[in-house]
Amino acid sequence: MEWGSIPELVRYAAERYADTEAVAEGRTRISYAELGARVERSAAACLANGVRTGDRVGIWAPNTLDWIVAALGAVSAGAVLVPLNTRFKGTEAADVLRRSGARLLFVTGTFLGTSYVASLRRAAGSSGLPRLENVVVLSDDAPADFRTWKDFLASGDGVGEVEVRARAAEVGPGSLSDIIYTSGTTGRPKGAMITHEQTLRAYETWSDLAGLERGDRYLIVNPFFHTFGYKAGVIACLTRGATMIPQPVFNVNTVLANVASERVSVLPGPPTLLQSLLDHPGRAAYDLSALRLVVTGAAVVPLRLVERLRSELGVATVLTAYGLSEASGIVTMCRRGDDPSVIASTSGRAIPGVEVRVDCPSADTPGEILVRGFNVMRGYWEDPAATAETVMEDGWLRTGDVGVLDEAGNLRVTDRLKDMFIAGGFNAYPAEIERTLGLHPDVADVAVIGVPDARLGEVGKAYVVRRPGSVLTADDLIAWSRREMANYKVPRAVEFVGELPRNASGKVVKGELRGAGG
Template identity: 50%
Template sequence: MDRRDAATGEFATIPAVLAERARRDGTRVAVVSPEGQLTYAGLAAAARRVTQAVMARSVRPGERVAIWAPNTPRWVIAALGVLGAGATLVPLGTRLRGPEAAGILARSRCRMLLTVSDFLGNDYPGMLRASGSALPELRTVVFLDESRENRPEELSWARFLDLGEVIPVAEADARSASVAPESISDILFTSGTTGAPKGVPTTHRQTIEAFTHWADAVTLSGDDRYLLVNPFAHTFGYKAGIIACLLRGATMVPVDRFDPERVFGVIERERITVLTGPPTLFHDLLAHDRRADCDLSSLRLAGTGGSSVPTELVERIRRELGAGEVFTGYGLTESTGVATVCPPDTPMVLLAETVGKALPETQIHVVDDAGQPVPVGQPGEIVVRGPNVMHGYLDDPAATATAIDAGGWLHTGDIGTLDADGYLRITDRRTDMFMVGGFNVYPAEIERILRSHPAIGEAAVIGVPDARLGEVGHAFVVPDGIAEIDPAEIIAWARTHLAGYKLPRRLEIVAALPRNASGKVLKRVLRSHVAQP
C-alpha cells in the first residue's frame, strides 16, 4: 500500500516515514548505544516487533499507550512500534512522582504502560502502586529494562515481544499502513509551570510538517550524529530529536541523563555533530573542568532557545565548544513544540536577542489586551496561528476556549515584540508580570540586567507583596564562580542600571534555580519559598 498522503504526495504519518527511511537508507546507522547500533532497516524491524506485541495485547487504533522511562534506544523502538500499531503515544517525564503519573495515565485512559523499575533509584511501577490511584483501564505494564514480571499485568521486554509472534508480519504492516495523517499520534502534557498539566493531542501530519520545516531551518542532515539528551517526554527531545532524525536519516545517540562529563565523553567517542538543549545545559558544559581536555572538533551545530540568549553564551558555544553554527527557537507544546526558528546563518545580534521568524505556514502576531495587533516594536502578548497549532486540549473545552480565540489564534501567555522584519523577541510571561506602585514590571528585563553582572551566572525575579507599593521584586541569583556575592553590593550596582520601581528590594544567593525537565525556571516554587514563614 502506498503510504503517501493523497493530497500532498508526502509521507504524512510517522510509520510511513520510518518505512520509507528503511527502504531508502536501510544500511544507514539510526541509533547508537553503548551496547551497539541499529541501522534504519534494523530499527524498522525492531519497531515492527513492538507493533505486533501491542496488537497481541488487543490495543486498538486510537487507544493510548504511555512510556515512562529515560532516553534509551528501547524508548525509540517502543515509541515507533506503538505508533505503528495506530495507538496514541503518551510520554511521561521521569521526574514525575507516582500521583502525578497516575493522574496523567487516568486522564488519558492509557491501556498500556512501558516503563522501567530502576532509574536513578526510582521504581516507577512501585511509585504507581504506592500512589493508591485506581487505573482500571491500564491492563498491561511492560518493562523496557531487564526487570522481570512479578504481577499478572506485568511483562518483561522479552516476553512482551514473544507474545507478538502470534500476529503475522503482514498484518502488522497493514495496521501501520492504515494509520491516517489526521490520526492523533501523541498526547504530550504541558509542563505545568502555571498550573496543572494539560494534555495536548497532536496529529501525525502536524508533527511531520512542523519538524520538516524545523529540520530545514536548522540545517539538520542525514550526515549528522545527534546527541539526544533532552527528555523524550518533551517535544524538544521527542520531536526535535527522534522525529527530526527520522525525517532526515540522521543518527540518534540517546543519553539517559545530563551529566557534563558524560556528555563530553559521548561527544568525543561518537563524533557527535549536533547538540541541543536549554541555555542551562550549555552554561553547565562551559563551566565544567573537563571541557578543555576533550576533543569536541566534531561538533558543528548547537541549538538552544525559549527566550533571549546572551550574546556571550552564543560566542562561547562557538569559541569554546567549537560549534560553529548555533540556532535558537521558540515554541509551545500547544504549537507542536515549535513556532519560530532563528537559523544558524542569522546575524549574531538577532541570533542572541531574538528567537527568529515564524516557520513557513505559521503566523505570529503581538497583540494588546483587546486582541488587536500592536505597533512594530511594542510589547504585547504573542499569539500563534497555523497548522501546527493544537485543535484543543484533551477533554478540556473550557481551557481550549481560553487558549484559542474565535480566529484560531493561540494565546501563548508570553510577552514579546516583533520587529519590522518579523523577528520575535520574548520579553516575559504575562503571568510573571507584577505591578510596583502602578507600574508594570517584567521580570525578564531585570533578569537580563542581573545576568550581565560578571559575578552572576543565573537570575530569576518574582513579585512579592508589599504594603506600600502592592508588589516589589525579589531576586534569586546563582553565582558564576566561587567568589562570594554581597547582595547589598549587587542591588547598589543594579540601581545604576534599572529604574527605581524595577529594582529588586531583596536579593537571595542560591546554589541553583528550581527547573522542570525542559529547563524552565519554576517560579511557583520560588514564590512558595518566599511565602514560607
C-alpha cells in the same frame, strides 16, 4: 513529502537509510533497517495485546533505544502516544494516565535510584487505574502482574507483517499522534493533541532550517518526554537519516565524553547545558571538533554564549528557537546566516506556514504572543472549555507568553502571562506548585514566583503564610516538597509572610512579590 504518518516515515527511513547507523547506545549499534524491524515487532506486540487505533499508550522512561522502539511501535499500531515526565512523582504520573485513559504503559524499572513501578503502585492506591490494562517494564525484571519488555515483544511473534502494516495503513495524516500534557496557570494538567501531519511537517521544517543532514551524529540529551527530545530529536533524525545517540541523564562529563567518543556533530539543548559544557574545567581534554550545529532556546541566551560556542568550540551554526506544546513545539526559529546578535536577543522568525503577531496597541510594545498555522494543536484532550479559552474561533492560539516583534519579524519573548518559569530547561508552573504546597498541613496560604538562578536560569521561591501556632521552617517545607513533586518544581527558597498581597478580586499580586526582591 514521501510520508503522511509516522509509521510511513519509519518504513521510509528503514528502506532509504537501511545501512546507516540509526541508534548508538553504548555497545549497541543498530542500522535503520534493524530499527524498522524492531519497531514492527513492537507494533505486533501492541496488536497482540489488544491495542486499537486511537488507544492512548503511556511511556514513562528516560532516553534509551527501548523508548524509541516502544514509542514508535505503539504509534505504528495506531495508538496515541502519551509521554510522561521522568521527573514526575507517582501521583503526578497516575493523574496523567487516569485523565488520558491510557490502556498500556511502558515504564522504566529503576531510574536514578527510584523504582517507578513501586511509585506508580503507591500512587494508584485503592482506586487504581481501571483503564490501564497492561504495564510493560523496560527491563529484564518485572513484578508478577506486569510484563518484561522481552516477554511483551515475544507475545507479538504470532502477528504477521501483513497485519502490522495493515494497521499502520489505518493511520492517516489527520490522526492524533500524541498528547503532550502541560500544566497551565490553573495547575490542572492539560493534554495538547497533535496529529501525524503536524508533527511531520513541523520537524521536516525544523530539519531544513537547522541544516540537519544524513550522516550527522545527534546527541539527544533533551528528554524524549518533551517535544524537543522526541520530535526535534527522534523524528528529525528519521527524516534525515542522522544517527541518534540517546543520553538518559544530563551530566556534563557524560556529554563531553559522548561528544568526543561518538564524534557528535549536532547538540541541541537549553542554555544551561551549553554553559556547563563551555565552563567545564576539563573541557580541553576532549576532542569536540566534530560539533557543527547547536540549537537552543527556552530561556534568554547571552550573546557571549553564542560567541563562545563559535570561537572556542568552532561550532559553525548556532540557532535559537521558540515553541510550546500547543503549537507542536515550534513557532519561530532563527536562520543560518543570521547575525549573532539576532540569534542571542531573539527567537527568530515564524517558520513557513505559521503566523505570529503580538496583541499590543503599537509596534515595539510588549503584548501577548498569538500564533496561527498548521502547527496549532487540535485542542486539549477532553477539555473543550480550556480549548475555547486558548484557541480562538479564527484559529489564533493564545500562548500566554509576552513578547515583542521587531521590524524584520524576529520575536523576543519578554515575559510570561502565565507566570511560568523555566528551571534548568523545564517548564515550571507556579499554580501547580502552589496547589501541592497548599496540601501541607502547616501552610495556610502560598504564592510561588520564579527568581533568577546562576545555574538553572530560574528557580521557584515560595511566599508562605503559616497556620496559627505552626513552627514550620523553610528547610522543613523544602524537604517535604522534594518528596511530593518533581525536583525542578521544588522551591529553592521559602519566605514566611503574614499575608499575601491581593487585589480587589482576591488574586495574588505577584508583581508586588517580585518588586519586594523576589
